[in-house]
Amino acid sequence: EVQLVESGGGLVQPGGSLRLSCAASGFTFSIYSMNWVRQGPGKKLEWVSYISSTSSPILYADSVKGRFTISRDNAKNSLYLQMNNLRAEDTAVYYCARDLGIPWGGYLDNWGQGALVTVSS
Amino acid sequence: QSALTQPASVSGSPGQSITISCTGTSSDVGNYNLVSWYQQHPGKAPKFMIYDGSKRPSGVSNRFSGSKSGNTASLTISGLQAEDEADYYCCSYAGSSTWVFGGGTKLTVL
Numbered sequence: 001e002v003q004l005v006e007s008g009g010g011l012v013q014p015g016g017s018l019r020l021s022c023a024a025s026g027f028t029f030s031i032y033s034m035n036w037v038r039q040g041p042g043k044k045l046e047w048v049s050y051i052s053s054t055s056s057p058i059l060y061a062d063s064v065k066g067r068f069t070i071s072r073d074n075a076k077n078s079l080y081l082q083m084n085n086l087r088a089e090d091t092a093v094y095y096c097a098r099d100l101g102i103p104w105g106g107y108l109d110n111w112g113q114g115a116l117v118t119v120s121s
Numbered sequence: 122q123s124a125l126t127q128p129a130s131v132s133g134s135p136g137q138s139i140t141i142s143c144t145g146t147s148s149d150v151g152n153y154n155l156v157s158w159y160q161q162h163p164g165k166a167p168k169f170m171i172y173d174g175s176k177r178p179s180g181v182s183n184r185f186s187g188s189k190s191g192n193t194a195s196l197t198i199s200g201l202q203a204e205d206e207a208d209y210y211c212c213s214y215a216g217s218s219t220w221v222f223g224g225g226t227k228l229t230v231l
Contacts, residue, residue, distance in 0.1 A: 044124060045159075045167065045210050045222040059218045095166060102172070106212060106220040107157050109178060111166035 009115030022096030038092035125223035143211030
């Protein structure tokens with residue numbers, strides 16, 4: 001059974017940093033591209049970042065480009081999202097999601113349970 | 122990119138069919154056949170329901186179907202059941218290596 005478990009969420013002040021982790025199990029992590037998607041207080045989903053199985057290419061939404069860094073460790077079956085210079089509008093539940101693998105489809109066939117990030121003073 | 126436009130809510134009675142629309146532009150929905158749909162129950166993660174506009178992943182009921190015409194994609198649920206009550210989101214490739222979601226539609230089963 002595919003399992004994705006996020007961790008590292010919490011309360012952080014504006015301008016602060018946070019690192020999310022996603023532990024994967026139940027599938028061969030190293031051959032799948034992965035994504036981060038967030039869902040803000042208004043419940044809208046927003047694609048945040050993509051990383052291929054080999055860590056190239058890496059893609060970001062304009063809203064986080066230059067502030068967030070996605071990475072992965074295939075030996076540890078783990079996905080990460082380093083979030084710097086956080087803003088109030090980054091407040092959301094962050095999901096890691098496995099990519100189905102159809103080029104440019106962005107099809108997310110398995111999701112974690114989410115990690116809540118709250119940016120507030 | 123702007124979010125795709127979905128109705129805020131739709132409703133139907135058990136056994137009926139409903140359709141949720143997802144309107145984009147010629148830069149996203151209209152230009153690519155790369156539309157997906159997700160179902161989300163309260164407090165749960167989204168579930169993958171439709172891809173390539175009309176294909177169902179393994180395990181998804183054939184009561185769920187997708188289509189596209191021009192800049193609008195649609196999700197149809199036939200034989201509505203109580204368990205279908207959830208939020209539904211569309212998503213499309215938007216070019217320039219980005220993806221855009223719809224604002225979500227709350228389905229109420231009366």
